[in-house]
Amino acid sequence: MRSLLLRFLNAPFFVLIVAAAIAVQSTLFNSYPLWYFQPDLVLIAVIWCALRRTLTEGGILVLIFASIVQTHSSAPAGFFLCIYMAIYLGIRAFSRFFVISQFASLLIVTISSAVVWKILVLVILAMFGRAGAQLYHFFISVLPFAGMEGLMGYWAYKALDAFDRATRKSERSRQLIEDGLLVEEGL
Numbered sequence: 001m002r003s004l005l006l007r008f009l010n011a012p013f014f015v016l017i018v019a020a021a022i023a024v025q026s027t028l029f030n031s032y033p034l035w036y037f038q039p040d041l042v043l044i045a046v047i048w049c050a051l052r053r054t055l056t057e058g059g060i061l062v063l064i065f066a067s068i069v070q071t072h073s074s075a076p077a078g079f080f081l082c083i084y085m086a087i088y089l090g091i092r093a094f095s096r097f098f099v100i101s102q103f104a105s106l107l108i109v110t111i112s113s114a115v116v117w118k119i120l121v122l123v124i125l126a127m128f129g130r131a132g133a134q135l136y137h138f139f140i141s142v143l144p145f146a147g148m149e150g151l152m153g154y155w156a157y158k159a160l161d162a163f164d165r166a167t168r169k170s171e172r173s174r175q176l177i178e179d180g181l182l183v184e185e186g187l
Helices: 002-028 033-037 041-052 055-071 079-097 103-128 131-166 171-185
Strands: none
Touching (some): 041 131
16 A cells, blocks of 8 residues: 555656756756756656656656746746657657667767757747857857766666655566565465
């Protein structure tokens, strides 16, 4: 019973963790030299949802994350929603064709997603006719941003894996729960 409650509370706690991460990253990295080293912890959470959650649960979580980010920004409505959902669906499609089994390959996917995130920002700004103003910023910030995403992903994925194991959301924990339930039922 306790493990089922923990599995149920995984998503609300995950949203609270991401909301706290958004608050921390939007306040700590607010000054000029730190802008270049601001990690996007929501992007890491989106990648985690794409790889470790079902399509429905992960999609709903990404929509919630994008809404929280949207309220902390002055971007047009739906800007971050389009970017994060495109990355989420792209990684889900990518994981259908390629196996991401090693931790190093997960970090490569994270760094690649950071570059794609910056490119998607330019594409959406081009639709508004404002990409020219952002082009210089893109070239000077894409490498530090991708590097910070890889660095933060190194610790964040380990923490998210521990969080999923603690709340019985990981595949291994779920299998142990199902085996325990089958033993209790006498099967």
